[in-house]
Amino acid sequence: MEAMKKSFLIALSNTIVVLLLAGSSTVVQACTPYDRAALLEFRSKLNEPYIGVFNTWKGQDCCNGWYGVSCDPNTHRVAGITLRGESEDPIFQRAKRSVLMTGSISPAICKLTSLSTIIIADWKGISGVIPNCITNLLFLRIVDLVGNRLSGVIPANIGRLQRLKVLNFADNQITGMIPTSVTSLTSLSHLDLRNNNITGVIPLDIGRLTMMSRLLLTGNKISGHIPESLTRIYRLADIELAMNRITGSIPASLGKMSVLATLNLDGNLISGEIPGTLMASSISNLNLSGNLITGKIPNTFGVRSYFTVLDLSKNRLQGPIPASITTASFIGHLDVSHNHLCGKIPTGSTFDRLEATSFAYNDCLCGKPLGNCRK
Numbered sequence: 001m002e003a004m005k006k007s008f009l010i011a012l013s014n015t016i017v018v019l020l021l022a023g024s025s026t027v028v029q030a031c032t033p034y035d036r037a038a039l040l041e042f043r044s045k046l047n048e049p050y051i052g053v054f055n056t057w058k059g060q061d062c063c064n065g066w067y068g069v070s071c072d073p074n075t076h077r078v079a080g081i082t083l084r085g086e087s088e089d090p091i092f093q094r095a096k097r098s099v100l101m102t103g104s105i106s107p108a109i110c111k112l113t114s115l116s117t118i119i120i121a122d123w124k125g126i127s128g129v130i131p132n133c134i135t136n137l138l139f140l141r142i143v144d145l146v147g148n149r150l151s152g153v154i155p156a157n158i159g160r161l162q163r164l165k166v167l168n169f170a171d172n173q174i175t176g177m178i179p180t181s182v183t184s185l186t187s188l189s190h191l192d193l194r195n196n197n198i199t200g201v202i203p204l205d206i207g208r209l210t211m212m213s214r215l216l217l218t219g220n221k222i223s224g225h226i227p228e229s230l231t232r233i234y235r236l237a238d239i240e241l242a243m244n245r246i247t248g249s250i251p252a253s254l255g256k257m258s259v260l261a262t263l264n265l266d267g268n269l270i271s272g273e274i275p276g277t278l279m280a281s282s283i284s285n286l287n288l289s290g291n292l293i294t295g296k297i298p299n300t301f302g303v304r305s306y307f308t309v310l311d312l313s314k315n316r317l318q319g320p321i322p323a324s325i326t327t328a329s330f331i332g333h334l335d336v337s338h339n340h341l342c343g344k345i346p347t348g349s350t351f352d353r354l355e356a357t358s359f360a361y362n363d364c365l366c367g368k369p370l371g372n373c374r375k
């Protein structure tokens with residue numbers, strides 16, 4: 001009896017030891033003091049007085065309840081910082097400020113060597129430069145700093161980030177060129193640098209980015225030609241290069257791309273003629289407005305032609321609106337105004353809905369919805 005009691009007690013105490021160990025291992029699961037210190041150093045350079053997102057950044061365990069911080073469940077290292085200034089959360093709605101956070105992105109962020117996601121987006125007031133040292137964070141898959149006031153250049157050796165899928169620096173004040181090393185980012189699917197002050201050319205070998213589906217460079221000061229290599233990226237669905245200083249002609253092979261849906265080249269210095277391939281391509285949103293394009297509108301429309309937007313306005317186009325345009329499956333919004341077109345506007349269901357403004361300011365277009373043609 002005594003012996004049984006003793007062995008029961010031993011078993012019980014073993015269980016307690018196991019439970020204690022289990023308990024202490026959950027304490028071990030807290031974030032490392034090193035990561036925690038790096039986060040606090042990162043936070044010290046930012047100022048967000050309206051919402052108080054950083055009020056939650058207290059206590060020892062940064063993996064638990066710190067707003068926007070996520071940790072790897074196995075290593076308990078900080079894996080993600082996700083701080084968005086635009087949120088459905090009512091607390092954001094109530095703040096209603098145009099600038100929600102100021103300060104800068106501290107290089108201390110580079111101490112978080114397991115980071116795979118950095119999203120510090122739409123705070124409108126974060127300034128300073130993008131720390132160069134982020135190119136040491138080799139696990140990064142998403143870097144999204146859209147909608148701040150970041151200046152300076154894109155780190156030259158950004159190409160080191162071989163796992164990068166999303167690179168979004170749009171709506172900032174970034175200057176300098178697109179680093180040539182960008183073309184080593186072979187996992188990249190989404191490159192968004194819209195509305196900055198980026199100069200220089202699109203790297204000639206951009207075609208190496210075979211995973212890319214969206215290339216968004218609208219609203220910069222990019223010059224040079226549209227690289228032919230771009231048209232080899234068969235996943236590309238969205239090419240937005242509007243409002244830049246791009247010269248040269250439109251590569252005909254753009255019209256052969258299998259999933260290209262949006263091609264916005266408006267507001268550049270593009271010359272030459274419109275390649276016939278574009279009119280019967282997979283493109284449904286085509287804006288070539290405000291360039292120096294000459295020649296005729298290609299007479300290559302067909303049943304494959306399906307345009308939600310076809311804007312050819314403000315160029316130097318001549319000749320008639322081609323007859324084949326009436327064979328298009330759909331043309332939602334057509335604008336050929338401000339050119340040198342001449343001749344009778346084709347009739348057909350597509351054209352019944354269109355207003356005179358779509359055809360205004362040409363040399364001698366006539367017929368509905370403009371005035372009658374002279375006999």
Ligand SMILES: *[C@@H]1O[C@H](CO)[C@@H](O)[C@H](O)[C@H]1NC(C)=O
Nearest residue numbers: 171172173174195196197219
């Ligand atoms: C670009 O630079 C010009 C002056 O060089 C400045 O006026 C403008 O605000 C800048 N634009 C952006 C988006 O930063």
Ligand SMILES: *[C@@H]1O[C@H](CO)[C@@H](O)[C@H](O)[C@H]1NC(C)=O
Nearest residue numbers: 266267287289290309311333
């Ligand atoms: C095409 O681009 C021009 C110039 O950027 C712009 O004003 C126009 O609204 C665009 N067209 C459409 C239909 O979005």
